[in-house]
Amino acid sequence: MGEYTIENLRERTRGPVITDADEGYDEARKVYNAMHDRHPRVVVQCENTGDVMAAVGFAAANNLDLAVRGGSHSVPGFGTCDDGVVADLSPLRNVRVDPITRTARAGGGATWGDFNAATHAFGLATTGGIISTTGVGGLTLGGGIGYLARGLGLSCDNLISADLVTADGRFLTVSEKDHEDLFWALRGGGGNFGVVTSLEFRLAPVDTVYGGPMLFEMADGAAVLAGFRDLIKDAPEQLGGFPAFQLAPPLPFIPEDRHGDPFTLIVACWAGDPEQGEDEVNKFRQFAPVVAESVGQMPYPALNSAFDGLVPPGLQHYWKANFVTELTDDAIQAHLQHAPGLPAVNSTVHIYPIDGACHRVAADATAFAYREANFATVIAGMWPDPAQNDEGTKWVRDYYDAVAPHSEAGGYVNFMAGDDQGRVADNYKGNYERLVDVKRKYDPDNLFHLNQNIAP
Structure with a gap:
């Protein structure tokens, strides 16, 4: 494989590819927690799954850190990095509600404010967080505690399926029937296994x-x-x-x-x-x-x-x-x-x-x-x-x-x-070794390590 340059990356993406030479770089690199003032080599503002695949491929090809940013609320600042790649999912904020099946699909950059606005129109909801600017994806991948958890379970308990891009650039849809091991790991295992580009949830009547x-x-x-x-x-x-x-x-x-x-x-x-x-x-x-x-x-x-x-x-x-x-x-x-x-x-x-x-x-x-x-x-x-x-x-x-x-x-x-x-091992208790096995299968080189990391 030849050299994979920033110009190659721009040719393969629809969304903006922003470096320190571009206007808007300082705004693009900001995250929610101002304690983290980092300078990534490039921020890819992903407008579709192809952009995510390109960002993952660029990071892997150049052996760079890859930060995945959804709602940007990561307290440890995992949505940014120095001299690496930021896959910024914030343009992926669409939420589609099916009131007949009582389900909704949210983009990987959607916030709970986006989600609630869409589902409330139909008198429906699922367990979200406490702050509406929190990302749907990040909250759910970690478990998802919120006001409705006692009645509806965690956010991850209401997850039906998810689309994601894996470390080797594949696009997968995971559920109880497809790639069950990965679907199991996503429900609480954090961002260790791929870049989740959309999530499908079960909804309940809450108005x-x-x-x-x-x-x-x-x-x-x-x-x-x-x-x-x-x-x-x-x-x-x-x-x-x-x-x-x-x-x-x-x-x-x-x-x-x-x-x-x-x-x-x-x-x-x-x-x-x-x-x-x-x-x-x-x-x-x-x-x-x-x-x-x-x-x-x-x-x-x-x-x-x-x-x-x-x-x-x-x-x-x-x-x-x-x-x-x-x-x-x-x-x-x-x-x-x-x-x-x-x-x-x-x-x-x-x-x-x-x-x-x-x-x-x-x-x-x-x-x-x-x-x-x-x-x-x-x-x-x-x-x-x-x-x-x-x-x-x-x-x-x-x-x-x-x-x-x-x-x-x-x-x-x-x-x-x-x-x-x-x-990390304590946080997952008896599930930790199984999570390590899934990590080895889908991310053996630990590309997705900017998280509470489950090392392969």
């Missing part, structure tokens, strides 16, 4: 939900977390949401003199019969007095995008995470020791329930292994000023060190930091 944030005093945090833990395990599966810690943002429903104070929250989401919503969400009020709230009926996409304003592109991010089988009283005390020190209004800690429908999938049925865990915790350090990086990162690490003894060894790969590579 109006009842919920929103309820703020409690930090002094009542132990009662709120213990109350949520005890209530949610037997609650109807249509009741979602999660407890959290947050500095009060300057919003109209929060008393002005409390802006910036640390609070314990419950963000509620009832996705069943709207007439039941108020009664179900009111159960959270028994834990402690509510200081402020913004709760009511709303379209599901409104709740799924409610916190977008707190996490705009360009913040500094450093996160840690664990799965939790039992949220013990000691674990709650460890949270309350560190939560008041939240470094900025953008920072947060969420404790997502992952029981209900998530537990009805066997631990080895998909790559997502922690099916007996009841919660997934994320300590999401986010702040606008790079001068806070040392202080903010220390807060996340100290917090993580305090709660880790009360947690499982592994965590949700979508919440992992760049320095969590040593935890």
Whole structure:
């Protein structure tokens, strides 16, 4: 094979091929987490599958790092690299809904905002994330935790099929019937196996939900977390949401003199019969007095995008995470020791329930292994000023060190930091060796290594 140059790459693509000599390079190389200021050799803004195949081929032929960027939300900055190739899927944002079969197919660059806008027109949804600017592909490949998980399962549990380009340039459609080993690995195994260009999902009737944030005093945090833990395990599966810690943002429903104070929250989401919503969400009020709230009926996409304003592109991010089988009283005390020190209004800690429908999938049925865990915790350090990086990162690490003894060894790969590579086997537990086998088959040279990497 002869030399594969940038000019050859341009001849083979329809979308823009951008280098540092081109106008728009600095914008093209940006990612969501501003902590990562990297300079790729080339960014391919992929407008179709052929562009993806060309980008993969160019990286492989020139022995370059290949970063795959969907929604760009990767906290470790896996959507960019220095002196390598970025396959930017953001032009691939189309979502096609079939209301008869209750399915939808989303392009590899679609966000949950794109997806929800398309499916909500038909009163349908599937489990998405908490922030609507998150990429559909990245969230799903890591598992996919969100408001609807207790009732509908994880995003990956609702995946019917996926199209992808493999390391050797092949285009495959995978499902329960085709390339079953690869389909199994994609559901939780992250971006280790190829560039996913589209995803087909099963949808369910979800239109109006009842919920929103309820703020409690930090002094009542132990009662709120213990109350949520005890209530949610037997609650109807249509009741979602999660407890959290947050500095009060300057919003109209929060008393002005409390802006910036640390609070314990419950963000509620009832996705069943709207007439039941108020009664179900009111159960959270028994834990402690509510200081402020913004709760009511709303379209599901409104709740799924409610916190977008707190996490705009360009913040500094450093996160840690664990799965939790039992949220013990000691674990709650460890949270309350560190939560008041939240470094900025953008920072947060969420404790997502992952029981209900998530537990009805066997631990080895998909790559997502922690099916007996009841919660997934994320300590999401986010702040606008790079001068806070040392202080903010220390807060996340100290917090993580305090709660880790009360947690499982592994965590949700979508919440992992760049320095969590040593935890990959723990994150997949009993599924790890099977994932290694699939990796060896489809990516033996580890072209797709900019991720929580499963080494072949």
